[in-house]
Structure formats: C-alpha cells, structure tokens
Amino acid sequence: MATMQAWQYTTRNHPFESNLTLNKVPKLRAPSKSTSDKTPSxxxxxxxxxxxxxxxxxxxxxxxxxxxNSKPATPGLDYAGVVETVPAGCPTTLKPGDKVLGRHEWPYQHGALAEYVLGQPNGLVKLPDGLSFVQGAAIGTAALSALQPLELANIKAGDSVFINGGSGGVGSFTLQIAKLLGAAHVTVTCGPANVDRMKALGADEVINYREADVVDVLKATAKDTGRFYDIVIENVGAIDTVYENCHHFVRPGGIFVQVSGTNILFIAKRMVLPGFLSGGKRKFSSYLAYNTPDQLQRIAEWANEGKLRVEIDEEFAFENVKEAFAKLRGGRAQGKIVVRVPREGET
Known part of the structure; x- marks a missing residue:
C-alpha cells in the first residue's frame, strides 16, 4: 500500500502543537467520480x-x-502544489501536472500539513508562473480574509479605512488590498517593530498601540483634523471599546467589520446591540472566510503582477511543524509562516 507522511492530532491539549505527531499513513486517493463542486476530490x-x-x-x-472534524485529523487550511489526479466529472478546468494554490473550508479531516491533500474544487486555482510554491501557500485564507471584508463593506475609491491589527498575515494583505481597491487613506495599528514595515506597505498613518491608546488617538484625530472613516476592519477581535466608541471617528453610514474573534457571545452582543454601541448609524458585520475561485485567482494575479506583496515571516522544514505553531502562537510574526514539504525539483 502506498503511504505518505502527515502531521496528525487526536487530542486537544494546550498548547496545540503538543498534540501533533508526524505519522506514516495510507496515501490519500481521489474518488473515481465527483458529484459536487464542494466534494474534496x-x-x-x-x-x-x-x-x-x-x-x-x-x-x-x-x-x-x-x-x-473526524480524528485523527491533519491541520492546515492553505497549501500549494501540483495536481496529481482529477476525478471524472469534477467541476474544474484543472488537470494533472498543473501548479496550484489551494484553501480548505471547514470542516475537513485531511489538512495541508501532509505530503498529499484532497483539494476542494471551489478552493483551488492555478498558481501563476511568477509565484513560488511558498508564496502560493501563503495566499489562501489570509488574503481572502483581507479582500472579502473590504468587498462586504462595499469599499470604493476615495474611502478612508481603519484596520485594527495591521501587521499580521491578514492585516498586511488588508492594507495593500484596500489601497488597490482605491482607498484614499488607510490607518493601521501595530507594535513598534512593525511601524516602518506598515508604512512601506502603503499605510498613510500608523498607530503604535504600545505607545498610545488607539481609541484616544482616533477620537483626537477626528476632532482635530475632521478625519472620519468609512470602513473599520477589526482584526484583533478583543477590543470592545473600538466599536463602542466608533461614532466618534466613523462616518454615519459607515461599517464596522469584525474579522477576528472566536468568542460567539462577544460577536452576538455587537450584532444585537449595534445601535446602542455605535451611535445608531453605523453598521456592524461579522465575517468568516469562504472559498471563491474568482477572488482567489484575482489575488494570485495581483501578487504575480507585483501589485500585492506576499510577506513571508519564516519558512520551516516539514519536520519542524511544532516549532512553526509555537512561533505562530507567539503573535509576533511579520507576515506568513510557511512549512516546506520537500520534493524533487521544487521551486
């Protein structure tokens, strides 16, 4: 029987990487036929x-x-590689030998931290010739989580955008894509180590949250200069006061989009009581990434054309996945953390 290596977990202890083991398992096989555009095939x-x-x-x-998901499970939403098998009837134009980048949607059992993956057709697109596998793997969830909230907010040329949490994988994509979509002014928050990096990516204003209270700065700027925002993108997910005070710095009719945060009650409170918390004239929306091939391909082409920088914080060898997760949990990554799965002839 053909086998492959895959990182798997069956337990749910803290920290997450303590649950992971690198196992030799039966190689995944694509089904002979595909009947749904969401079949992982x-x-x-x-x-x-x-x-x-x-x-x-x-x-x-x-x-x-x-x-x-079912256990044992392999983690990992995002990947890049080469198509090996496409089942008959699969709703795709991809063929064996194509270089691709992909993203899983929940739920899934067989994630990307393995030598082979069963890709969901609605989350797979061709990898442009100018991008490496490492760059392609870094795009998926982070870039979609940047583009989709901005489009949900109906961003238009001339808008002012505030991004709370601009230095991570999602935030750095959001900053760049907001500018690509015509934002006239983008303000981001970050720690001191990322201030210059945010400016280099196109930020018009950077608030160092270690040196100043974010809400106080936003309120003072609105009062002193008249700068009000059309869109707020919340990537931090744990700062109630930003939304509660947004009537001080967001235009009436503006929108506050919550991208991050797994606390259901935290988000529900904002959705049930938006009028009381934001002055009554600002809209609140929560967001969860979903696969859209057209959007994924558009992002890949932006990167290929040099319009969008794919920032890689660090690359880890496949055997060092535990170290990669430990760094990710530390919250200090400047861009994406990528794991290489070595193959003959890789780029």
Whole structure:
C-alpha cells in the first residue's frame, strides 16, 4: 500500500502543537467520480503549506473543537502544489501536472500539513508562473480574509479605512488590498517593530498601540483634523471599546467589520446591540472566510503582477511543524509562516 507522511492530532491539549505527531499513513486517493463542486476530490501533491491562527484555535475551541472534524485529523487550511489526479466529472478546468494554490473550508479531516491533500474544487486555482510554491501557500485564507471584508463593506475609491491589527498575515494583505481597491487613506495599528514595515506597505498613518491608546488617538484625530472613516476592519477581535466608541471617528453610514474573534457571545452582543454601541448609524458585520475561485485567482494575479506583496515571516522544514505553531502562537510574526514539504525539483 502506498503511504505518505502527515502531521496528525487526536487530542486537544494546550498548547496545540503538543498534540501533533508526524505519522506514516495510507496515501490519500481521489474518488473515481465527483458529484459536487464542494466534494474534496482533487488529489494534490503538496510542496508548501502555510499555517493560520484558526489552525490551532478552532480545534481547541470548547464544544466546536470536538465536532469540527473526524480524528485523527491533519491541520492546515492553505497549501500549494501540483495536481496529481482529477476525478471524472469534477467541476474544474484543472488537470494533472498543473501548479496550484489551494484553501480548505471547514470542516475537513485531511489538512495541508501532509505530503498529499484532497483539494476542494471551489478552493483551488492555478498558481501563476511568477509565484513560488511558498508564496502560493501563503495566499489562501489570509488574503481572502483581507479582500472579502473590504468587498462586504462595499469599499470604493476615495474611502478612508481603519484596520485594527495591521501587521499580521491578514492585516498586511488588508492594507495593500484596500489601497488597490482605491482607498484614499488607510490607518493601521501595530507594535513598534512593525511601524516602518506598515508604512512601506502603503499605510498613510500608523498607530503604535504600545505607545498610545488607539481609541484616544482616533477620537483626537477626528476632532482635530475632521478625519472620519468609512470602513473599520477589526482584526484583533478583543477590543470592545473600538466599536463602542466608533461614532466618534466613523462616518454615519459607515461599517464596522469584525474579522477576528472566536468568542460567539462577544460577536452576538455587537450584532444585537449595534445601535446602542455605535451611535445608531453605523453598521456592524461579522465575517468568516469562504472559498471563491474568482477572488482567489484575482489575488494570485495581483501578487504575480507585483501589485500585492506576499510577506513571508519564516519558512520551516516539514519536520519542524511544532516549532512553526509555537512561533505562530507567539503573535509576533511579520507576515506568513510557511512549512516546506520537500520534493524533487521544487521551486
């Protein structure tokens, strides 16, 4: 029987990486036929995978973590590699030998931290020739989580955008994509180590949250200069006061989009009581990434054309996945953390 290597977990202890073991398991096989555009059916040989906070937070979330997938499970939402098998009837134009980048949607059992993955057709697109497997693997969830909230907010040319949490994988994509979509002014928050990096990516204003209270700065700027925002993108997920005070710095009719945060009650409170918390004229929306091939391909082409920088914080060898998760949990990554799955002839 053909085998492959895969990182797997069956337990849900803290920290997440303590549950992981590198196992030799039967090689995944694509079904002979595909009947749904969401069937995980395209067999892809993985060359690189990136990891996201959701990869360790969701499995450890009370109740949800027990039922999100069958065990043993392999973590990892995002990957890049080469198509090996496409079943008959699969709704795709991809063919064996194509270089691709992909993203899983929940729930799934066989994630990207393995030598092979069963790719979901609605989350697989061609990898442009100018991008490496490492760059391709870094795009998926983070880039979609940047583009989709901005489009949900109906961003238009000339808008002012505030991004709370600009230095991580999602935030750095959000900053760049907001500018690509015509934002006239983008303000981001970050720690001192990332201030210059945020400016280099196009931020018009950077608030160092270690040196100043974010809400106080936003309120003072609105009062002193008249700068009010059309869109707030909340990537931090734990600062109630930003939304509660947004009537001081968000235009009437503006929108506050909550991207991060796994606390259901935290989000529910904002959705039930938006009028009381934001002055009554600002809209609140929560957001969860979903696969859309057209959007994924558009992002890949932006990166290929040099319009979008894919920032890689660090690359880890496949055998060092535990170290990769430990760094991710530390919250200090400047860009994406990528795991390489070595293959002959890789780029």
């Amino acid at each position: 395209i067999l892809v040989r993985v060359y690189a995978a990136s990891i996201n906070p959701a990869d360790h937070k969701v499995p450890l979330t009370p109740i949800v973590g027990y039922f999100i």
